Amino acid sequence: MRAWTVCDPKAGTLTQSLGVARHFDPEPHRVLLDGRLAKWRKGPLSPYWRRTGAPEPEILVSCGSFATRHVAAIAAACRNRPFTVHLQPVDDGLGDRFDLVFAARHDLRAIPSPPANYREMLGAPHQLSRAMLEARRTAARARWAPSGGPVVAVLVGGPTKAYRYDDATLTRLQAAIEGFAKEGRTVLASPSRRTPPALFDWLLGVRSDRILVWDRSGENPYLDFVAAADAFLVTKDSVTMPSEAATTGRPVFVFDLAGIPGEKFDEFEWFHDDLSRTLGLTRPFEGRIYDYAYEPPDESRRIAAVIRNEMARRGDLRP
Structure with a gap:
């Protein structure tokens, strides 16, 4: 057709x-x-x-x-x-x-x-499917997490009419990313196209031996990061990123941001509450990563x- x-x-x-x-x-x-x-x-x-x-x-x-x-x-x-x-x-x-x-x-x-x-x-809706991601998982983990062990993909968006990245938010986000590394997890962090230069530069500064941030040079490894992940930390400013991450059937944790009261904020808060409480696809991030089960959507x-x-x-x- x-x-x-x-x-x-x-x-x-x-x-x-x-x-x-x-x-x-x-x-x-x-x-x-x-x-x-x-x-x-x-x-x-x-x-x-x-x-x-x-x-x-x-x-x-x-x-x-x-x-x-x-x-x-x-x-x-x-x-x-x-x-x-x-x-x-x-x-x-x-x-x-x-x-x-x-x-x-x-x-x-x-x-x-x-x-x-x-x-x-x-x-x-999006272009990712569980079958596609599983097909590239082994190669993605060999390339981006060759030391083995658990992998967390951190997907970062950018400020919107609903949320901002203030200093307190960045401090919490840095603590979360560095905490994953201290637990022996490989962290694959991906900025989005909406991530502004200042936030992107800040994210680059969080790198260490177990933390890899795509520096926007070369081919975008986003699909590999998603395929390789055992769990996700996704910032709250996006609808697409948690939708894509949930396709894997692996734990998806949503990172809270500083809210800007208004219609957009209410809309996003309802969306995330629906994903978590009603549908059971995601969990709010409360300082730790853990396993839980759900039926992954293929919207x-x-x-x-x-x-x-x-x-x-x-x-x-x-x-």
């Missing part, structure tokens, strides 16, 4: 779109956006009118607020209307243009009466199955 993804070039939105679309097409065509499409760019004035390219998509998977008008324009320009899926609540009046809209549990709670085309999703595959079922019900599922 021919799939297109439509989103801005941010890693977070792109990986969600690709994670779902690749269950339909191993190499989806990517439409990367640099802004919203003006309302007046419809019909023959649309940049996609009669220029969608061949072959046309059978399914469009989009993410991000920029994407909705672009998807509507692409679908209108196609000779055969593609099945349209958006991975985020639609708040610009175009929600009825999509066959399915997937809203994260922490977003859906704020929608009293979700439209009929809305479906629930857990956290953020991109589950979402793809929901889409296939809906397409089959409508008669839109083609070989």
Whole structure:
């Protein structure tokens, strides 16, 4: 099946779109956006009118607020209307243009009466799978933790509207990382694309013989770090990082940050409480790492199955 993804070039939105679309097409065509499409760019004035390219998509998977008008324009320009899926609540009046809209549990709670085309999703879909990570685990551990022993992956994001990294937070984070090393664990620390220079420089300064921080030179070892880990410490500012870590089925501990009261803070706090208390996927970090069991989610595959079922019900599922 021919799939297109439509989103801005941010890693977070792109990986969600690709994670779902690749269950339909191993190499989806990517439409990367640099802004919203003006309302007046419809019909023959649309940049996609009669220029969608061949072959046309059978399914469009989009993410991000920029994407909705672009998807509507692409679908209108196609000779055969593609099945349209958006991975985020639609708040610009175009929600009825999509066959399915997937809203994260922490977003859906704020929608009293979700439209009929809305479906629930857990956290953020992504491109990682347990099978993929297990296949590279042995080589990843041999490369990044050759001394053997337990491995902790520390995944660090950056300041947001909900959280900040103040001095007290950095002191606690440093103590946690150094504590893992003192316990004989190998620490593989990975900054994200959102990690600002000052926080990145601070993280580099925490290195020791048992602490390895990716210095952003060479190929990003993030997949290897996740594959090699026996447990995770993930900063609280991310939805994607704990979603990806939980794919492994290994313990995921969420590191608390200094909160900034407001709507975003409440949203993130609800998300993490849901992951921990309701779903049992993560645990708040309280100074120690320990084992616990849970059923690892495979959200991109589950979402793809929901889409296939809906397409089959409508008669839109083609070989």
